[in-house]
Amino acid sequence: MIGAELTRAIRQAGLCALMLAGFGALPQAARAQSAPVLTVPEIRSCICQEQRISSLRNVTAQKDADYKSRQAQSKDLSTQIDKMRATMDPTDTMAQDQLSELIDLRARVQQQIRETALPALQQATNALNAQVQSYNAACANRTIYDSDDVTAHQNLVCPAP
Numbered sequence: 119m120i121g122a123e124l125t126r127a128i129r130q131a132g133l134c135a136l137m138l139a140g141f142g143a144l145p146q147a148a149r150a151q152s153a154p155v156l157t158v159p160e161i162r163s164c165i166c167q168e169q170r171i172s173s174l175r176n177v178t179a180q181k182d183a184d185y186k187s188r189q190a191q192s193k194d195l196s197t198q199i200d201k202m203r204a205t206m207d208p209t210d211t212m213a214q215d216q217l218s219e220l221i222d223l224r225a226r227v228q229q230q231i232r233e234t235a236l237p238a239l240q241q242a243t244n245a246l247n248a249q250v251q252s253y254n255a256a257c258a259n260r261t262i263y264d265s266d267d268v269t270a271h272q273n274l275v276c277p278a279p
Contacts, residue, residue, distance in 0.1 A: 155261045158270045164257035166276035171253060174246040181239040188231045195224035 156164065199220050206213040 153260050155263065156257070156266070158266050160256070161262055161266055161270035162274055164253065165270060165274060167249065167253045167257065169276050171246065171249050174242065174249055178239070178242040178246050181235070181242040185231065185235040185239045188227055188235045192224055192227045192231065195220055195227065199224065 199217065202213065202217050202220065206217065208214075
């Protein structure tokens with residue numbers, strides 16, 4: 119008998135929790151409905167912004183891959199330099215020349231990172247962040263009617279990125 123009473127009490131507590139959660143969601147639902155509805159031109163603008171964001175994500179991913187590749191190259195060169203220093207004969211002039219070339223190559227790669235790869239990644243990331251911020255301000259959490267969405271997609275032409 120105690121098990122049945124316990125089960126009933128748990129069910130009642132669960133129902134109460136669901137009811138309270140539902141009442142708590144009402145103001146939020148009302149707020150969502152009070153957000154301005156997107157017009158067809160605004161929907162078109164938002165769709166174009168989504169395409170631009172996708173394009174910028176691809177560019178940022180490429181810049182990030184290039185940056186990481188150069189970082190890995192620099193790390194590999196450092197590893198080669200350390201191994202060579204640890205095992206080379208200090209009187210071997212050919213080994214010294216090889217070591218010098220590796221050090222110069224690593225310096226050039228690090229310079230490329232500082233002057234090209236990192237600034238390009240930062241620029242791409244900033245452009246992506248600005249576009250996402252613009253999209254969020256204009257498009258996020260706004261109501262879109264299905265009929266307006268269908269109309270907005272018809273004959274849609276977005277400007278080239």
